[in-house]
Amino acid sequence: MLPAIPVFGKEISPEQALTYIDPAAKKILSDVALNAARSKGATYTDVRVGRYLNQYVVTREDKVENIVNTESYGIGIRVISNGSWGFAATDKMDKDSIAKAAELAVTIAKENARLLREPVKLAPQKGYGEVSWKAPIEKNAFEVPVKEKVDLLLAVNDAAMKGGADYINSILFAVNEQKYFASTDGSYIDQDIHRIWPTFFITKIDKATGKFETRNALSAPTGKGYEYLDARPQDKIQTASGTLYKGRYDMLEDATQGARQLGEKMKAKSVEPGKYDLVLDPSHLWLTIHESCGHPTELDRVLGYEANYAGTSFLTLDKWESKKFNYGSKEVNITADKTEVGSLGAVGYDDEGVKCGKWDVIKDGILVNYQAIRDQAHILGLNASQGCCYADNWSSVQFQRMANISLQPGKAKLSIADQIKNVEKGIYIVGDGSFSIDQQRYNFQFGGQLYYEIKDGKIAGMLKDVAYQANTQEFWNSCVAICDESDYRLGGSFFDGKGQPGQVSAVSHGSATTRFNKVNVINTARKI
């Protein structure tokens, strides 16, 4: 579930973000927790010493609204005692406070053991000893001077305003997770993870009618450094709608074209409801993949662990066991991947010390696998976890979160222009918009940023008031053509929400431009 409201930590100064805590110091703190928990009766313990840094620069038109650096530093201790999970966390990093938190985790586990139906069963996991992993970034966003970021955003705003926008809000988010994991399996894992997301929201108002339209940035949040903002010619794809971005992003160019496109959107024809063939750009399709494939293949949802909040899943175990449940057409191959370079979900090891990998979820349209963690692996007959465990903070308990779930590109050569050329009556959708799906992931509705009418193989102008509604299985079975690898791009979210208490997770979804036949499109215009 994607929330609308971002979540931040507490504020710190920029220079604080540049110091890195010595892994040796984190090992000492971790050992305090491991030993304290063991002495109180824990049969398994893992510890996460986490330092979570965010920087956000927020501007509107010609003003800087806010520049904030936030930090969250503390320790989370998870134990098994009497067969039950227990967890406690504290930001008081002295040895006594850590030992007390470990004791509280064991107390909670023992207290809860009477509510267990069966003890927790963990898939075996070898200890890796002292290892580390760093995101392969080229430029640490936290080392780039704030002024450079402010100048970029104000230039972006200026370009949009000169292009006819009435308002623009632009934001640059940078994230650095410094995570240290230790467990009684014998792992001490130090990881340094980076993410960045430049984005904007342009508004244009028709003064005569009072109507307004918006256009959001076509950027993607990514697992990259500041180099994401250094777009080269090879990172750009020219289409009938304008420039699209692959791997890197030209924010200034997108704001300029965004203001222009918004002018067209204001004059666009309101869509005639009905069935259309949809050609969906990766900047849009990532969200449909996220909601209709990413979530229903999460094993905790399938089993009912999320029944009280995010919901369950229509992809029940019997469908997987049958080995013939046609989730989609034969074109549809969807993988889970925790290693894809530059993706939001890429890490060396997950938050329970499992080395990450890649596997098929949908193969030739058939459901073949799920996303699982250590205490679920035995349910699938696996003897190892798939490495999908994540906590959004030291203060949050880790649980199963979505891997990067991506639609594989088509094997035959096919360009965006070819896709459009082959459609008689359709809509080409770029960018993500409104989104909603039911709690078992059958019925969804999505909007976008830009909608182009396709008539007899040609773009016939822009449309507005478009949303499509479909049933997941029918939708993916209507998938008839996917562009080739040269068009494969990542989209994603910083803020996928799940769990109680709620946690966020960052995840990417790759795809190439894809065609779906005869999808139900509604008109969303209303009068109040």
Add this chain to the structure above:
Amino acid sequence: MPILTKTEAKALLTKVLSYSKAEQCEVNLNCSDSGNIRYARNSVSTSGGISANSLVVSSAFGKKLGTATINEFDDASLEKVVRRAEELAQLAPENPEFMPFLGPQEYGADSPTFSPATAAVTPKDRADAVQASLKQVIDSKLNAAGFLSNSMGCSAMMNSKGLFAYNTSTDVAFNITVRTDDGKGSGYATRGYNDFSKLNAKADTAIAAKKAMSSVTAKAIEPGKYTVILEPTAVAVMLENLFFSMDARQADEGRSFMSKTGGKTKLGEQLVDERVNIYSDPWNPELPTATWSGDGRPQQKVNWIEKGVVKNLYSSRYWAQKTGIKAIPFPGGAIMKGGTKTLEELIKGTEKGILVTRLWYIRTVDPQTLLLTGLTRDGTFYIENGEIKFPVKNFRFNESPIIMLNNLDEIGIAERTVSAESEANYLLPPLRIRDFTFTSLSDAV
């Protein structure tokens, strides 16, 4: 860690301010201690106990503002955080919208946001409540997933202009989904309190269990426009999107459902049915909230919509000064004045309609009209001649709360409820609405 008393907080903040060399300095303190337990498949799953504090220092020179934070409270750390905020302020660009910090404010009587019973909750108390809930579900051969959390915290602020504010609060959240073993029926209940002793997990579990059992073998009926009765939890997720959108600046700038042509707004106009009265009141005994906002402004009783007319919009202090309106902060809670009829009486007075017990995954489709989409969930029922006839399959809706409140048919008795989307607590009645727009069917249970 026990939360700081008013005297301790005042002493700490006074010490922080004593280090300041800025033209203005403001300090905010937050502390919290919380615990939770989660269960699913009739068994406990994850749980936790979390303790966290933070101190935020804002220093200003002219219109340049710097902010820094720390969670270590020794003298050296406190002085360091003040110096850091001042350094940042000197580096920051001038913000033309910066407003000087407020001087001393009157907040009136304390609001009863703190409950000693909640502050004393232990892991055992949580496990006992969940055990009572689970026993009932297991005895009924049903399947439960639920969540119980409790927290206590303090917040305080002080600035160099002499403002001081302090508040303590406790919160309890309990929600449960009960499903039939065959997965064909599902029911939900959610509660929010300040006082843990008000929680009756067993009674709430019974409500969810009843909905689960009575929602099996749901029939599909055609989507379209129907008279609906929305239970308070369903009302909450629709109306909070209205509350979240009542910002004066957005309205003045022409990019809100409140905007009109020529920079005008619908403030003072009849927006919805004249029986709609929406207000906020920090001292309401059923929904007590803090008497001050994060920037030190007093939270007072505010009428937002009175007899269907929009009376007030909230705004930043900057925008209020620029436009000459009262600077009303975003409220801590919202209340819709209820009627006199129970939910059962609303059902009895319905010739044909649909009872919606919960709505889910609500998102804005069009901010111009506040058109929202989402789905029914966990128990949807067909009503005919004043009686629930049978459960129906879930629907997707596309509807605006503005249109909905213009199609108001009847208002029931208000009760404290919780938004399953934002987790915010409200006092809201069940509503009967004409011509609510369902656009497709969902197979989800």
